[in-house]
Amino acid sequence: QSVLTQPPSVSGAPGQRVTISCTGSSSNIGAGYDVHWYQQLPGTAPKVLIYVNSRRPSGVPDRFSGSKSGTSASLAINGLQAEDEADYYCQSYDKSLSGWRVFGGGTKLTVL
Amino acid sequence: EVYLLESGGALVQPGGSLRLSCAASGFSFSSYAMSWVRQAPGKGLEWVSSFSATDGSTYHADSVKGRFTISRDKSKSTLYLQMDSLRGDDTAVYYCAKEVGSTVGYFDYWGQGTLVTVSS
Numbered sequence: 001q002s003v004l005t006q007p008p009s010v011s012g013a014p015g016q017r018v019t020i021s022c023t024g025s026s027s028n029i030g031a032g033y034d035v036h037w038y039q040q041l042p043g044t045a046p047k048v049l050i051y052v053n054s055r056r057p058s059g060v061p062d063r064f065s066g067s068k069s070g071t072s073a074s075l076a077i078n079g080l081q082a083e084d085e086a087d088y089y090c091q092s093y094d095k096s097l098s099g100w101r102v103f104g105g106g107t108k109l110t111v112l
Numbered sequence: 113e114v115y116l117l118e119s120g121g122a123l124v125q126p127g128g129s130l131r132l133s134c135a136a137s138g139f140s141f142s143s144y145a146m147s148w149v150r151q152a153p154g155k156g157l158e159w160v161s162s163f164s165a166t167d168g169s170t171y172h173a174d175s176v177k178g179r180f181t182i183s184r185d186k187s188k189s190t191l192y193l194q195m196d197s198l199r200g201d202d203t204a205v206y207y208c209a210k211e212v213g214s215t216v217g218y219f220d221y222w223g224q225g226t227l228v229t230v231s232s
Contacts (some may be wrong), residue, residue: 002156035220038157045156045207045222046149052213057220087158093216099162099171101147101217106156 002030003094004104011110012080020107022073022090028102030071037066037075040087040106049088052076077109086112091098114138114221117210121226128198128230134191134208139175140151143151147219148182148193148226150204158204161193162211193196198230 005023012018022035030033037050048057053073062067063078075094076085090104120132134146147162161170161182170182181194191208205227209219 031170034213036216038219040157043223046219046222048218051218051220052184052216062151087156091157091159095167098177099159101159101162101171103149103157103159112177 002105003097003102004090004092005090006090006104006107008105009108009110010092011112012077013112014082016080017076017078018109019077020075020090020109021053022075022104024071024073024090024092024094026071027096028071028092029068029073029095033095035066035068035073036091037073038063038091040089041088046089068079070080073087080111085109114210114219116210116223118208118218118226121228122188122207123229123231124198126199126230129194129196130198130228132195132206132208132226132228134192134193134207134227136189136191136210139210141184141188146184146191147209147211149207149209149219151207151225152204153206154202160206161208163191179199181191183185195228198228200230202228203230204228 028080038046039049052068053068093100116208117135129183148160179197205225213215
């Protein structure tokens with residue numbers, strides 16, 4: 001059970017917008033720690049999608065965006081495409097945990 | 113181009129030991145924190161251990177503290193994870209990851225992973 005809570009699954013049709021939430025507490029996101037997001041396609045290693053809350057690495061389409069407010073963060077995907085079907089994870093720090101680094105439980109995105 | 117290549121994964125009996133290696137190239141290995149992240153079959157990502165670039169400090173998740181030890185050899189640009197007293201719930205794909213960021217670091221490059229199976 002991670003201290004960062006994500007919905008186990010979300011779904012959407014091609015072209016739609018979906019959002020994935022990452023809910024924390026005052027010891028992690030609420031303490032001001034940045035949030036990062038990763039995409040893991042089936043059978044592959046994770047890849048950073050959004051870093052420092054809302055920044056996109058080069059090569060990541062601008063359909064992907066991130067935001068943070070209070071004790072939560074969100075990943076939004078606009079213009080959903082079939083190749084977006086993957087697992088998505090948020091990551092941050094938690095000052096109550098040994099080593100501080102923590103991932104959310106992950107969200108499976110299904111493109112209908 | 114940054115490359116991270118893990119090796120050392122195997123089938124091991126409960127209570128046994130294993131050492132994972134991660135050979136790095138394409139960047140200044142000694143300048144970046146490096147971490148191990150694992151993923152049990154069908155489960156999510158779990159941070160395991162990190163090696164700080166600034167002062168050589170090491171950090172371990174509570175689930176592995178006292179059993180796993182992270183280390184590095186700068187001369188070989190290689191990260192290690194010594195895993196002792198292995199248990200069934202240590203079964204996972206173990207990823208090596210390069211970490212960047214001055215406050216809350218994130219993992220900008222990942223290896224392909226190496227599978228550790230703990231079973232009798």
